[in-house]
Every structure is written in structure tokens, then in C-alpha cells.
Amino acid sequence: MIEKIDHIGIVVRDLQNGIKLYTEGLGLKVESIEESEEFQTKLAMLPCGEVLIELLEPTGAGMLQDFLNNHGEGLHHIAYKVSNINEALEKASKTFELRDKTPLPGAGGSRIAFLNPASILNVETEFVEK
Amino acid sequence: MIEKIDHIGIVVRDLQNGIKLYTEGLGLKVESIEESEEFQTKLAMLPCGEVLIELLEPTGAGMLQDFLNNHGEGLHHIAYKVSNINEALEKASKTFELRDKTPLPGAGGSRIAFLNPASILNVETEFVEK
Numbered sequence: 001m002i003e004k005i006d007h008i009g010i011v012v013r014d015l016q017n018g019i020k021l022y023t024e025g026l027g028l029k030v031e032s033i034e035e036s037e038e039f040q041t042k043l044a045m046l047p048c049g050e051v052l053i054e055l056l057e058p059t060g061a062g063m064l065q066d067f068l069n070n071h072g073e074g075l076h077h078i079a080y081k082v083s084n085i086n087e088a089l090e091k092a093s094k095t096f097e098l099r100d101k102t103p104l105p106g107a108g109g110s111r112i113a114f115l116n117p118a119s120i121l122n123v124e125t126e127f128v129e130k
Numbered sequence: 131m132i133e134k135i136d137h138i139g140i141v142v143r144d145l146q147n148g149i150k151l152y153t154e155g156l157g158l159k160v161e162s163i164e165e166s167e168e169f170q171t172k173l174a175m176l177p178c179g180e181v182l183i184e185l186l187e188p189t190g191a192g193m194l195q196d197f198l199n200n201h202g203e204g205l206h207h208i209a210y211k212v213s214n215i216n217e218a219l220e221k222a223s224k225t226f227e228l229r230d231k232t233p234l235p236g237a238g239g240s241r242i243a244f245l246n247p248a249s250i251l252n253v254e255t256e257f258v259e260k
Contacts, residue, residue, distance in 0.1 A: 001156075001157050002156055002157060002158070002178060003179065004178060004179025004180070004181070005135075005138070005178050005179055005181050008135070008138065008208060010251060010253055012251050018251060021225060021226075021250055021251065024225055025222060025224075025225030025226055025250070026131075026132055026210070026222070027131050027132055027221075028132070048132060048134060048135050048210070049133065049134025049135055049180055049181075050134070050179055050180050050181075051134070051135050051179075051180075051181060072252055073251040073252045073253075074247075074251065074252040074253055075205045075206075075207075075208070075253050075254070076205075077205075078138060078205070080156070080178070091157075092155060092156070094155075095151060095154055095155030096151075096155055117204075120151055120155065121140060121142055121148060121151065121203040121204065122202055122203045122204040123140055123203075123204055123205050124205070
């Protein structure tokens with residue numbers, strides 16, 4: 001059901017500073033920058049092999065702003081690429097609790113859904129269908 | 131300098147429970163299980179595309195036990211595969227502070243080193259040379 005890791009989400013206070021560190025310091029390149037109304041965030045995608053590093057700067061109230069307020073900057077989630085998100089959610093629901101029972105609009109026109117992290121070792125876990 | 135993401139480290143309280151969730155729930159398979167004296171941990175590696183999910187159960191005092199005590203289970207670090215770790219550390223030191231100035235023995239006979247997370251958005255960041 002899982003094809004690969006699609007991206008790793010990192011919450012940052014300032015997107016430009018995050019981009020500077022990951023490009024100048026680690027040599028990654030920015031592939032795209034966009035805003036998500038759904039998740040109240042600006043985000044930049046930086047490919048690293050077959051995975052994207054997703055830098056997320058919260059722009060309003062929501063899950064990402066809460067994380068920044070409670071934990072500060074840092075690693076936020078792992079997103080797994082699946083071919084069929086409805087099928088993946090149904091399968092996952094046998095082991096995990098779903099936070100999103102139906103997919104939401106994600107970056108780059110994708111469909112995404114999160115599990116309830118309490119059911120998977122406190123790891124924010126996302127499925128992405130592109 | 132970075133080839134790809136080598137693995138994502140997740141701290142768990144109980145390795146067998148972690149393995150159960152990631153195999154039964156997400157359909158991943160265990161590639162290897164080992165212990166690290168250096169990092170006082172048992173660890174399991176589960177491939178997902180070109181990346182490994184590394185489940186870490188602390189076995190004694192150290193960075194991982196501290197994380198478990200302070201934060202509970204959860205996402206711990208991103209490890210980047212580099213071809214030459216000494217070169218990678220020298221380059222990274224222009225932008226980041228190094229926690230490990232010289233490489234330490236890592237899983238599977240690798241050589242590894244961590245950056246100081248305070249210098250990279252509070253993300254525990256590891257370089258791995260295999």
C-alpha cells in the first residue's frame with residue numbers, strides 16, 4: 001500500500017531562514033513554494049533523493065501553529081506516498097485511529113490524510129495520493 | 131555532498147510494539163535488528179523505498195533515553211547519506227554547529243555524526259557514511 005516516503009515535514013518560524021539553512025548548509029534546492037489555505041501555512045519543497053523535505057511556516061491558527069507554539073521549530077511529520085488513499089485509510093484503520101476519515105487537499109494538488117499520532121507512537125503520519 | 135535520506139529515527143518505548151505497528155499497520159518489513167553500545171539502544175531497520183525507518187528503543191542513559199524521558203515516543207532525527215563524512219562535516223561546519231566533530235560508529239558498521247540541532251531549526255540531523 002505504501003510506495004515510498006513522499007516527504008518529511010519540518011515546522012519553521014521563518015520560511016526564508018529555513019530555505020537558507022537547507023540550501024546553503026546542506027546543498028538542497030527548492031523545487032516549489034506554495035501556500036495552503038487548508039493548513040494555514042506557507043511551504044517549500046526541497047528534493048533529497050526520492051524524498052522531499054517540506055519546510056512549513058504557519059500563517060494562521062491550526063495544527064502547525066499549535067506545534068510551533070507548543071514545541072517550537074522541529075520535525076513534524078512523515079508522509080507516505082500511497083497509490084490509493086481511500087484504500088490506504090481503510091487498511092490503516094484496522095491498526096490505527098484516523099484523524100482524517102476522508103482525504104483533504106494537500107500540496108501540489110495532492111489528496112492527503114493524517115492518522116491520529118497517539119495510535120502510532122506519537123508520530124504525525126500522513127498519507128499522500130498524488 | 132548529500133546523496134539521499136538514509137533513515138528516519140523514531141524513538142519507541144518498546145521495540146517489539148513499534149515493529150508490530152509498522153509491519154502490521156503500514157506493511158513495512160524488518161531488514162535488521164541490532165544493538166548499539168555507543169548510543170545505548172536496540173534498533174530495527176525497516177526499508178520504505180530508498181529510505182529506512184529506524185525504530186530505536188533506549189537501553190541505557192544517553193541522548194535517546196533523555197529524549198524518551200523528556201518528550202515520550204516520537205520522531206527523533208533525519209539521517210542523510212553522504213559519500214565522505216569528514217568532507218560533509220567540514221562543509222556543514224560553515225553553516226551549522228557540529229555536535230560530533232569526528233565520526234562515531236553507527237548501525238551496520240557505518241560512520242555517523244550529528245549536528246547541533248540548535249543550529250538547524252531544532253531538527254536532530256545526522257550524517258551517515260556507509
